[in-house]
Each structure stands twice: as structure tokens, then as C-alpha cells.
Amino acid sequence: MKVIVRNTGYFFREIKTIVKLDLLSNIFSIISLSFIFFLLSLIFSGGNIVEHMITAIEDEAQISVYYSDDIDVTIIGSQIKEISGIRDILYIDETEAKAEMTEIMGEESRIFELFDHNPFDPYIKVKIELDQVDTIVEEVSSISGVELVRDNKEILDKLKDISSLISLLGLLIVIAVSVATLIITSHIIRQGIYLNKEQINTLRLLGAPEYFIRLPFILEGLLMTILSGLMSNIMLFVVLKYIYSQTMSFLPFITLPKFNGIMTLIILITLGLSFALGLIGSLFGLKSTNK
Amino acid sequence: MIIANKLYLKYPDGTLGLKDVNLVIPSGEVVYITGPSGSGKTSFLKLLMGMESPSDGYLTVLGKDMNNINNRELRRLRRSIGPIFQDFKLLDGRTVYENVIIGMRFLDFSKSEIQNLALATIKRVGLDHKINSIVDNLSYGERQRVAIARAVARRPLLIIADEPTGNLDKDNSLNILDLLKSFKDNNTTVIITTHATHLIEDEQDCIKINVLNGKMSTEEVSYESNC
Ligand SMILES: Nc1ncnc2c1ncn2[C@@H]1O[C@H](COP(=O)(O)OP(=O)(O)OP(=O)(O)O)[C@@H](O)[C@H]1O
Ligand SMILES: [Mg+2]
Numbered sequence: 001m002k003v004i005v006r007n008t009g010y011f012f013r014e015i016k017t018i019v020k021l022d023l024l025s026n027i028f029s030i031i032s033l034s035f036i037f038f039l040l041s042l043i044f045s046g047g048n049i050v051e052h053m054i055t056a057i058e059d060e061a062q063i064s065v066y067y068s069d070d071i072d073v074t075i076i077g078s079q080i081k082e083i084s085g086i087r088d089i090l091y092i093d094e095t096e097a098k099a100e101m102t103e104i105m106g107e108e109s110r111i112f113e114l115f116d117h118n119p120f121d122p123y124i125k126v127k128i129e130l131d132q133v134d135t136i137v138e139e140v141s142s143i144s145g146v147e148l149v150r151d152n153k154e155i156l157d158k159l160k161d162i163s164s165l166i167s168l169l170g171l172l173i174v175i176a177v178s179v180a181t182l183i184i185t186s187h188i189i190r191q192g193i194y195l196n197k198e199q200i201n202t203l204r205l206l207g208a209p210e211y212f213i214r215l216p217f218i219l220e221g222l223l224m225t226i227l228s229g230l231m232s233n234i235m236l237f238v239v240l241k242y243i244y245s246q247t248m249s250f251l252p253f254i255t256l257p258k259f260n261g262i263m264t265l266i267i268l269i270t271l272g273l274s275f276a277l278g279l280i281g282s283l284f285g286l287k288s289t290n291k
Numbered sequence: 292m293i294i295a296n297k298l299y300l301k302y303p304d305g306t307l308g309l310k311d312v313n314l315v316i317p318s319g320e321v322v323y324i325t326g327p328s329g330s331g332k333t334s335f336l337k338l339l340m341g342m343e344s345p346s347d348g349y350l351t352v353l354g355k356d357m358n359n360i361n362n363r364e365l366r367r368l369r370r371s372i373g374p375i376f377q378d379f380k381l382l383d384g385r386t387v388y389e390n391v392i393i394g395m396r397f398l399d400f401s402k403s404e405i406q407n408l409a410l411a412t413i414k415r416v417g418l419d420h421k422i423n424s425i426v427d428n429l430s431y432g433e434r435q436r437v438a439i440a441r442a443v444a445r446r447p448l449l450i451i452a453d454e455p456t457g458n459l460d461k462d463n464s465l466n467i468l469d470l471l472k473s474f475k476d477n478n479t480t481v482i483i484t485t486h487a488t489h490l491i492e493d494e495q496d497c498i499k500i501n502v503l504n505g506k507m508s509t510e511e512v513s514y515e516s517n518c
Contacts, residue, residue: 006402198380201380204369205340205374206370206394207365207366207370207372207397208396209397212396212397
């Protein structure tokens with residue numbers, strides 16, 4: 001330990017020498033690793049965003065209940081309230097229904113001016129517990145006077161499909177990234193050792209401990225992957241920033257997770273991963289060149 | 292102290308590098324190993340450094356049985372040896388100073404001890420004006436002095452120089468031999484191989500061992516008066 005501390009400066013100068021000996025390979029490795037980590041962080045942010053959307057929609061889980069005009073809406077309402085899993089109900093009349101739609105459609109809502117009477121029907125907005133949506137829809141439908149029950153289960157199911165697809169994809173990409181990183185790192189370490197084999201041999205003849213000989217190479221691998229991790233963070237920052245600003249101006253009803261939160265999460269993930277993979281990759285590289 | 296008894300070294304291709312070596316080298320001596328090219332001088336030094344293992348017979352170096360030495364002990368043994376290789380094995384691209392202290396970085400010296408030992412040794416080999424030069428740019432003789440400084444600055448118990456006079460003229464050879472001999476003290480043995488027997492004809496107070504066809508011993512040559 002004392003030897004390591006006393007020689008810190010030496011080890012870092014050694015890294016410089018090792019890197020300089022094969023500068024291009026090192027630069028190319030860092031670039032490829034950066035893109036690999038960037039891919040990884042993209043998939044992580046994608047997954048994170050979809051997850052966030054799902055929770056947002058689940059919190060808003062609601063069904064719309066349409067009824068025939070010849071019946072007292074409060075009777076239907078009180079019957080709905082008895083069903084378990086109902087959180088809240090709200091009566092929406094024609095004007096409110098039109099106002100809601102006008103807001104969603106924005107500019108396009110001018111089309112309503114073509115109608116000489118309000119085309120919207122009144123309905124009951126029912127907030128529910130999402131996991132009971134199937135039984136609730138069934139029970140509400142059977143209430144007399146109820147004509148149509150609409151739920152947003154379809155969107156939710158789609159999102160959940162996307163989410164599990166991203167999870168699967170994410171898993172595959174994590175595996176691919178790990179393998180690629182390990183291969184690249186161990187290869188560059190092996191190359192460094194090969195180019196330095198005379199010096200390594202000399203150090204061995206002088207009785208240098210193995211850790212003293214190996215440390216610069218391990219540090220080189222670590223430095224390379226961590227640097228790549230940081231580069232990928234910068235790329236992600238730029239791309240995500242763009243996606244966020246685009247989404248906010250063109251798709252304002254989509255709720256995105258907090259930008260800083262997602263960025264911090266992904267910086268932590270990539271740095272942790274690049275550290276671990278760099279270490280393992282370097283050790284692999286060293287192991288495979290042991291005489 | 293080095294003891295060899297019926298020591299053999301057989302290379303993988305079947306060549307006998309050394310055969311039936313019997314000798315005792317006490318510590319604190321200057322030892323010349325002479326013999327024609329291919330006789331086995333370097334082979335013997337390789338055994339001393341654990342670069343090869345005895346094929347048969349017995350060898351101890353500084354109390355270590357070279358037949359049964361593990362990696363850890365071998366590293367420790369090498370830390371007590373100051374080797375000067377025929378091709379010097381300097382670290383290219385580094386300064387004279389860096390090359391001299393590399394052998395001390397992992398020894399039990401403090402930072403200031405390392406610095407003082409290195410500076411004193413570099414001065415002693417006459418390279419203080421070149422201390423920050425990159426070794427690649429030095430002359431042959433200067434590079435050799437760097438190699439010597441690296442070997443001795445770490446205060447080894449055994450200094451080994453393989454053919455240090457190989458590429459030098461007579462005057463420079465004598466100077467280098469004098470320099471190497473000067474590092475001998477009560478604890479430190481200096482072993483020098485050379486085929487230039489004429490250079491050491493007049494040498495006194497040393498052990499001369501002649502190798503012929505891999506055979507060497509301290510029995511017939513004495514470390515007596517004629518040496
Ligand atoms: N690695 C090896 N494999 C096979 N044979 C070897 C090997 N190294 C040396 N030899 C042989 O062993 C014998 C002794 O070689 P060694 O290098 O010890 O001679 P030397 O006395 O140092 O010669 P020189 O004065 O030329 O340096 C020679 O015949 C040589 O060819
Ligand atoms: Mg030789």
C-alpha cells in the first residue's frame with residue numbers, strides 16, 4: 001500500500017506512456033465505448049420515460065359512462081358509487097364535454113363551429129382503481145340506462161407492451177454492451193501489455209511485485225471506460241435536452257419525468273457500469289497475457 | 292554466498308548450457324567469470340537470477356535454494372540483486388534519473404532515501420550532467436553507466452554484470468571494471484563475466500573462474516594470491 005501511495009505520480013505517468021505508445025487505438029476504443037454507453041443510456045432513458053408515463057396514466061385511471069337522456073343521471077351515479085374500486089365520480093354536461101374537447105383539439109376545434117347544435121353528449125367521469133377496471137366496466141355496463149362505457153385500458157395496455165419490450169430490449173442491450181466493453185477493454189490492455197512486454201520483463205527481472213507492474217494497465221482500462229461513460233453522458237445530455245424541448249412544444253399532454261432526475265440516474269448507472277466493466281475488462285486482459 | 296554443486300542447465304532444445312558446476316562464492320568478493328563465447332557465462336548468471344532453473348544439481352543464491360524457490364521468494368531475491376544486462380534493458384523514453392530510481396520504487400526506501408541514493412550514484416558513475424536526459428539519446432558508454440547506476444543505487448547484495456567490456460576499448464573497459472569493483476563491500480559481491488582475459492591478468496584480490504564448455508569450478512582456480 002505504501003508503495004502504491006508513494007508511486008502514484010509514477011503510475012499516472014506510466015498510463016500516459018502506455019496510452020501514447022498506441023494513441024490511435026486508445027482514441028478509437030474510447031469513441032466506440034462512448035457510443036456503446038450512449039446506446040445504453042438511450043435505452044435506459046426510454047424505459048424510464050415510458051415507466052413514468054404508465055404511472056401517470058395509472059394515477060389518472062378513469063372511465064367515461066354514457067347514458068340515455070330519459071333517465072335521472074343521479075340514480076345511475078348513486079348506483080355506480082356502490083361498486084367497489086370507485087374513487088370519485090363527476091357529472092359532465094354537454095357544454096363541459098365540448099369545452100374539454102376544444103381544449104384537447106386546440107386550433108382544430110374550429111370544426112365545431114360547423115355544427116348548428118352541440119354534438120357532444122353529457123357523461124359521467126368515474127375515477128377508478130386501475131387494477132379493477134375489468135369488473136368495474138362489467139358492473140357499470142349492467143346498470144339500466146347506461147348505454148356505453150369507455151375506458152382507456154387500450155392505451156395503457158399498449159404502453160405496458162412497449163414498456164416490457166423496452167425492458168427486454170434493455171436487458172439484451174445491457175448484455176451486448178457488457179460483452180462489447182469487456183472485449184474492447186481487455187483487447188486494448190492486452191495490446192498495451194504486448195507493446196510494453198520488454199519493460200514488463202525488465203521490471204520482473206528487477207523483482208517488481210506483480211501489482212506494481214499491473215496497476216498502470218488496470219488504471220488505463222478504468223480511465224478509458226470512465227472517460228467513455230462521461231462522453232456518453234454528454235451525448236445523452238444533448239440528445240435528451242432536444243427531445244424534451246421538442247416534446248414540450250409539440251406534444252404537451254405527454255408527461256415526461258424530471259430532466260435532472262433522469263440525467264442523474266443515468267450518469268450514476270453509466271459511471272457505475274463503466275467502472276465495473278473497465279475493471280473486469282482490464283483484469284481479463286491481464287489474465288489472458290499471463291505468461 | 293553462492294553455492295553450486297553438480298549443477299546442470301539443459302535448455303529445452305537439449306543444449307547443455309552448464310554441466311557439473313561446483314563452486315562456492317563467499318560474500319564481499321569480486322568474481323570474474325571468463326571463458327570463450329558460448330561457454331556458459333550468461334547461462335550461469337541466468338541461473339543466479341532465476342531466469343532459468345537448474346536442470347540437475349544444487350544451487351543456492353543468497354541463502355535461497357534455487358530448485359525450490361517460489362515466485363514470491365524469487366521476487367524478493369531479485370530485489371537484492373543489481374543486474375547489468377548485456378543489452379542494458381533500460382526503459383526507453385525515460386530520463387536517466389527515472390531509469391535509476393525504477394529499481395528502487397518498490398523497495399523499502401523512503402522517498403528522500405531514493406532521491407539521495409539515486410543522485411549520489413548518478414554522480415559516482417559520472418552522469419550528473421545528464422541526469423534529466425532521455426536515455427535513448429545517450430551514447431553507448433553513457434547508457435552502460437545508467438545501467439550500472441540502476442543496478443547499484445538500490446544497494447544490492449549481489450551485483451551481476453554480463454560482459455560489461457564487450458563493446459568498449461581497453462581504457463574504457465578498465466574504467467568500467469574499476470567502477471564495478473568499487474561497489475564491492477563486506478556484504479556486496481560483484482560478479483563480472485568477460486571473455487577479455489587479458490584485461491584482468493593483473494587483477495589482484497579477486498576470484499577468477501574460467502568456464503569451458505559449460506564446466507566451471509572454484510577448485511582448480513583459487514581465490515588466492517595470484518588472483
Ligand atoms: N535459450 C537457449 N536455448 C538453447 N540454447 C541456449 C540458450 N541460451 C544459450 N544457449 C546455448 O548455451 C550455451 C552457453 O551459452 P551462454 O549464452 O551461456 O554463453 P556465453 O558464455 O555467455 O557466451 P558469450 O560470451 O558469447 O556471451 C551456448 O552453446 C548457447 O548456444
Ligand atoms: Mg553471454
